[in-house]
Amino acid sequence: MRATAEELAPFLRPWVPVVSLSKGLEQGSRLRMTEVLAQVLPGHPHGVLTGPNLAKEILAGDAAASVVAMEDPTIAEALQEVFATDLFRVYTNHDVIGCEVAGALKNVMAIASGMADGLGTGDNTRAAVITRGLAELTRLGCAMGGEQPTFSGLAGMGDLIATCISPQSRNRYVGEQLGKGRKIDEIIDEMHMVAEGVKSSKVVMELAVEHGVELPIAAEVHAVVHEGRPATEAYRGLLGRNVRSEMHGMPGS
């Protein structure tokens, strides 16, 4: 639910930059979080802090790397200094769209990676799902105005890997349970936290249609989560696809 400009006004001077820490897309409107911010808090510089940042590890004092994305590099560099510590390394990036889209889409791929885990496939399959998943994320993200290098960086590949390999990832957990043959309602009922990828998969498939982009892995996740397709069939569906050149459909190919 959105806050109104009136509710937020007392907290912010008009020149203060606003940084989104949320990874998702608004249901219905399909807007990115900084697009929502632009409507709710117009006039402020908007950006996003994102990357492979599992909260529990950061709280435990483990080192992590992150990306602050703002269109204006001066503000990005100022925020870099605000957020960075000896153990929390912050890189700048000007590609706000790419960083945001990557953060939203990776949750869907984490469900796919978890499904492979639940089905008992090994690290080869996991690496292939993550790699081909990033290709899907890049295809849709670039169609939405993001830039390719962002998807190869910490906000894209980095966050995707952490989410797909970490036992702490809620989205990966949902996928794992689906891979073991459990029903989605049952899994969600017993969880006390949100698994964003469940909702995002719907928005992502709408965006795929809108932008005319093929997303075979996301489509299978959507079918399992929202149409009751068994995970074993989704896996077989992906294996049954025609293989061709690896770069088919990539930007520049």
Place this chain on the structure above:
Amino acid sequence: MRATAEELAPFLRPWVPVVSLSKGLEQGSRLRMTEVLAQVLPGHPHGVLTGPNLAKEILAGDAAASVVAMEDPTIAEALQEVFATDLFRVYTNHDVIGCEVAGALKNVMAIASGMADGLGTGDNTRAAVITRGLAELTRLGCAMGGEQPTFSGLAGMGDLIATCISPQSRNRYVGEQLGKGRKIDEIIDEMHMVAEGVKSSKVVMELAVEHGVELPIAAEVHAVVHEGRPATEAYRGLLGRNVRSEMHGMPGS
């Protein structure tokens, strides 16, 4: 050790394509394996089969995806049909150099990822090491004539991830033991298989100098493996580097 053309002649008709399954660079000459093939078996079309293909899992019947790279797409497609099965998916790629360089360099990064594991850092660090490691691999690989999209594909990112996360990876194991503070000679002595990254790290650092490319992670691996630097110091060294724009030094930036 190289075979001579005379030793190999009885096995091959001159038009038969020769596919390298080795991931490494020749010591001293710093040649890629297909460059060695071109010297040993001149005239044959040369290529490489590579990707996230941990042998044990393929033998166990788990699905895996791979890349066959040949300069001639017709030969690549013919070999795709030779190698592919229902569970072994083979993509084609024309970028032989990129596929080969990625396969050699990823072993060095697997040692780095293993070192982080041995030091007890979490999945955030692991994801960051893999992501920044791929950026290093891409920088050097492109300087050597490889193409950027290859490094984002199965031969690059895919193989790197599998090697960095799999408990079966010998290079990751060597790194893990180094991270726990053990000496390299002791680790190698008790292993009955080759950890290619130990040798490759030397060649990779020579290539970095030759091509004028910065490889901070590979340099730390080299220092730990060949100069006795403790893994804890290598880790601190990487954390102490200046952060800047994430795309600094990437092709096209």
